[in-house]
Amino acid sequence: MSREALHESLSAVMDNEADELELRRMLAGDNPELRATWSRYQLARAAMHKELIEPRLDIASAVSAALADEAAPVKAQRNGWKGLGRLAVAASVTVAVLAGVRLYNQNEVAGPQLAQQAPQPSISVPQTSQGPAVLAGYSEQTEAPAQAAADGAPVERWHEERLPSYVRQHAQQAAFGNGSESALPYARAASMEER
Amino acid sequence: MRVLPLYVVMGGWLSMPALAADAESWMARLAAAEQKQGFTGTFVYERNGSFSSHAVWQQVEEGQVQERLLQLDGAPAEVLLVDGQMQCATDDLAAQVREAQAWHGQRLDPKALSEWYEFREIGDSRVAGRPAVALAVVPKDQHRYGFELHLDQDTALPLKSLMLNEKGQLLERFQFTQFTAGSVSAEQLKPGADCNPVTVNRREANPTSPWRSDWLPSGFTLLDANERPSPASSETVSWLSYGDGLAKFSVFLEPLRGALVEDARSQMGPTVAVSKRISTADGDVMVTVVGEIPLGTAERVALSMRASSEQAQR
Secondary structure: OOHHHHHHHHHHHHOOOOOHHHHHHHHHOOOHHHHHHHHHHHHHHHHHOOOOOOOOOOHHHHHHHHHHHHHHHHHHOOHHHHHHHHHHHHHHHHHHHHHHHHHHHHHHHHHHHOOOOOOOOOOOOOOOOOOOOOOOOOOOOOHHHHHHHHHOOHHHHHHHHHHHHHHHHHHHHHHHOOOOOOHHHHHHHHHOOOO | OOOOOHHHHHHOOOOHHHHHHHHHHHHHHHHHHOOOOOEEEEEEEEEOOEEEEEEEEEEEEOOEEEEEEEEOOOOOOEEEEEOOEEEEEOOOOOOOOOEEEOOOOOOOOHHHHOOOEEEEEEEEEEEOOEEEEEEEEEEOOOOOOEEEEEEEOOOOOEEEEEEEOOOOOEEEEEEEEEEEEOOOOOOOOOOOOOOEEOOOEEEOOOOOOOEEEOOOOOOOEEEEEEEEEOOOOOOEEEEEEEEOOOOEEEEEEEEOOOOOOOOEEEEEOOEEEEEEEEEEOOEEEEEEEEEOOOHHHHHHHHHOEEEHHHHHHO
């Protein structure tokens, strides 16, 4: 039985989405690839919910390393410094833990955006990075791109003048242009109109 | 004590293929349910940089499907569809739709889809306070995204849909928070005052274009094409729409006429936009691929676009 499958089943059980029979069935399955894939899905979902199933950063070893580094000077120092030394250890442990959590979350959240490379023009459809962060995701669509277009080189402006229109055309045509009726493409199209 | 549905009990000793068959029968139920069942509900939609809530009312009477959708937060985007044809819409929501294909009934074809996706039953779940069954729709290659679908046990309608990329990262969430099956009153289907009547030219799909693609991910076919004025110049933009029955992408081609423009790419949740410059006998053209497909696939499609006339000359 692989570790991943165990994690997956554990998480399903933890999520109250699996019963014992299902757990047994899952563990008895003969498709390790599917199981591995699903385990990754679970992990990503957990990360979205900021629940760590499997801490990827070895915080424990970072903590031991910090303790090891600090242990020697603490011994060499006089009694008066001992307390301070412990404080320093505690502080560096805290930093290690906080930094670890921060990095982990950033990795997960930034994942889908990796494709968006810094020097390339970004599209004016709402991104949280634009405009005041009062309402996350509700950027001021009319002002931000205009400003960016004025600042940006003509090369970038070419895309900024077209991409939002193309994206909306794609979304709206998918939602309303082919006689389907489904709430999901409608919601996608509506999300492109937010401002 | 939970009451176990029969298929879960059966699953204890039946092999995996039986589970796949179960998932397929759920997909078939879903395909049949979408145009048969009246319901009312509210749902949320979430993707990178956007979160919104919506209400939906659907009524089926004598084979006619009426559906009203209304955004509940921010601008009240609204649309009323009858048999998939827009009757009215708020200004921005449908500004880009000028013509629509005639309705041909069933939209989802699980049998055709099973060639490109594998359906698996994951187990029981609960959405909007209702018992549901969770299915994994796993792509068979790297050219499309996977889904996790939660279907209502009672009606087989999708109560929750998560789109996941190849790393299992969540790209978008569609999820009912409240759902009631049953008929809807005429009053509830009445659109608001800002829902302006829309006249959209109805026509059959026209999958012909002066452009063609040298390479397409398997299963994707040309669904429709047309030509429109560019949003930013006097040029004409060719538009082509491709789909595999679940995922869709659009290709836009605009002549550059010597303009110096670099390639670009961007991602908004599930939707990627990739612009690539290609050379043709008639000068350089900017190809922009927009759709719910992986970035690499979109890039490859963009680079494979050719003028149909070039093929004829060879």
